[in-house]
Amino acid sequence: MNAQVSPVLALQGITKRFPGVLALDQVSLDLYGGEVHMLMGENGAGKSTLMKVLCGAYQADAGEIVVDGQRVPMTSAADSRALGIAVIFQEYSLVPHLSVAQNIYLGREPLTRWGLIDHARMQADARAVLARIGLEIDEKREVQGLGVAQQQMVEIAKALAQNARVLVLDEPTAALSDREVQRLFELIAELKKQGVAMAYISHRMDEVFALGDRVTVLRDGKQVATMPAKAATPEELVTLMVGRKVDMSYHRGERPLAGDCLLEVHNVSCVNGIEDVSLKVHAGEIVGLSGLVGSGRTELARAIFGADKLTAGRMVFDGRTLKSSPTQSRQLGLGLIPESRKQQGLALLRTVCDNLLLAGLRKLFPLGVYQPAKAHTAARAQMAQLRIAAPGSHTQVQTLSGGNQQKIVIGKWLAAGCKLFIFDEPTRGIDVGAKEEIFALIDTLVRQGCAVLMISSELAEVVRVCDRAYVMKEHRIAGELSRDELSQENLLRLAMHHA
Ligand SMILES: Nc1ncnc2c1ncn2[C@@H]1O[C@H](COP(=O)(O)OP(=O)(O)OP(=O)(O)O)[C@@H](O)[C@H]1O
Ligand SMILES: [Mg+2]
Known part of the structure; x- marks a missing residue:
């Protein structure tokens, strides 16, 4: 220098x-x-x-x-x-x-x-x-x-x-x-x-x-x-x-064995380029979806959620046939947490409270009557849990820092009570302390019988958090790695492998 x-x-x-x-x-x-x-x-x-x-x-x-x-x-x-x-x-x-x-x-x-x-x-x-x-x-x-x-x-x-x-x-x-x-x-x-x-x-x-x-x-x-x-x-x-010591030791730990099959995808192709994909996710499992950027991970998530139409194949979720419709997916308890928070995840002009409750409103107000005090109390609890830094639950989301916006996207869906969460790059832009808290939250959900399909570009994160993983390449599944096979080298090898 x-x-x-x-x-x-x-x-x-x-x-x-x-x-x-x-x-x-x-x-x-x-x-x-x-x-x-x-x-x-x-x-x-x-x-x-x-x-x-x-x-x-x-x-x-x-x-x-x-x-x-x-x-x-x-x-x-x-x-x-x-x-x-x-x-x-x-x-x-x-x-x-x-x-x-x-x-x-x-x-x-x-x-x-x-x-x-x-x-x-x-x-x-x-x-x-x-x-x-x-x-x-x-x-x-x-x-x-x-x-x-x-x-x-x-x-x-x-x-x-x-x-x-x-x-x-x-x-x-x-x-x-x-x-x-x-x-x-x-x-x-x-x-x-x-x-x-x-x-x-x-x-x-x-x-x-x-x-x-x-x-x-x-x-x-x-x-x-x-x-x-x-x-x-x-x-x-x-x-x-x-300003305090953080426990960075989160790792899978032993969870009970995976339960019933929650999602079955059979030979699905989609208008967005996905070709002949089959996979399964069981209750109580965190399944990784790895691959290079452009390999079709986001497209597969959209196909499963029903945001893009299928051209072939079929999907079963919790015993019901998925009709490739976002509305039906949401009703059945399938949530997609997108990668691009600005475009898809947040109502930037609305308050923190509105955003946090957006996906879970029905659950909080089963009779359809909105109660502001109850809403803000729930929002503040969620803010504390995810350590969202904002002046209050009334603050407009667009004034929050990038990472805090991302936490709200996650918080909003966690409150929605889904059975299967598809997370697209959940910890992008999230600070070290909050990352551990998000993993801990995901772990809790999964222990309660939910399932998670997690897209991540951070190989180390996939290895640390997931029970097994699929690797995508050129809009197809290039391979699957069990817990024992799950390593950064194996993930990369499958992602780059030339057929
Ligand atoms: N235009 C704005 N209006 C009001 N408050 C703002 C505005 N921009 C930033 N803030 C506030 O200033 C503080 C610092 O935000 P900043 O975006 O600089 O954080 P950061 O360190 O970049 O965080 P991150 O890692 O999440 O990106 C936050 O409390 C944020 O809510
Ligand atoms: Mg920033």
Whole structure:
């Protein structure tokens, strides 16, 4: 690492308030060229807010931003772009109906001599950036047709195309599979050599040690530590983040043997590309659904739930034939908790209470009469159980941090009393402490006779939590692993195996 004297960018004493929340309390951060600075902290600690101040999306109530030793006003995204700052946001910020190329060059489109947008050049440039990150995708495609992982890769391409001196990455790997993560890490190493200063937000301990030169930990808006990554241990970081010791030892433990078969899928094919899939899930089981991003895991979940129509095969759930209808699935006690909380999981303008109870209203109010006091009491209990950080149950969901929104998606479904939960990437963006609590909750449900089908890109998580797992490849089941065979190597081998 080059011993640089002055930071490329420094945040000094940043304070930011929202109604009812002191999101940042005098936080200072130095970003040096050629260094990756990791930002850690529980959901709602203030990480994203700090980065939004850095890039001009939010105005700080107090504090200064210094670039190359000069104090700069940061009042808009255009200001920060002009200073060479690029951001990969946690919440996807692409424009759905524009093409991949248009998104990458949004606001800085190359022009022809006549001052018109030079589409040919824009597409060629976009192709070059996409090739650089190893993403095989048509640059003329509309972004709204892409999966979450592909959208994330486009976000990354967009930031790279700016040739920034400061790059902010807010949980960039949350939606990526191992192979894409590897590619991103290589890119980051390359950018480091080029002297780019990076701030990187992550909940994943392995990333902190693989990438980080320094680590800053935030807790409740306060800076509790900044230190060289080499000087930190995982246990120490966790304790700093949560302010207490966390039991990270959750693992399956011995559960009673699986019960009756709850879901049978026989030779199902679906309009979304799923081909000839058969599988079973028993009561009292957590079954993993693994595979690379794009292998069809989300599509299979949608096919089972009835969100996409079947073209062949049949499904039986709890003794009844599934009619490929979401309404029927829900009535029978089959819940799908989607991966994209913004698009499918939440009513962002409604309150925490409304959202938590949405899926379980009927159960709480069997006579159909809504009682606000009862609703809020139930919501507050759920908030406490999942440690959702929000000023209250009346708070609008869109003002919550990314991880807290994710907890609400989960909480909402846990309250719904399903027999089978299909979770699509349940712990994406969730902090270490809350992850353990979610696993413990899932474990409780399963012990009570529910079942879980869990899609996860984190191999270690599948191995740690699941009783067995199916691995998908090219929209088919590539294989099944029993508890004894369940290892990261076996999962990866099946996922990558060339027929
Ligand atoms: N636009 C907003 N309006 C009101 N409150 C907000 C707004 N943005 C953030 N907050 C609040 O500020 C606090 C910090 O949120 P922030 O998004 O920075 O957390 P985070 O550390 O990024 O968490 P996560 O790991 O869940 O992404 C939270 O309490 C959040 O609810
Ligand atoms: Mg965040």
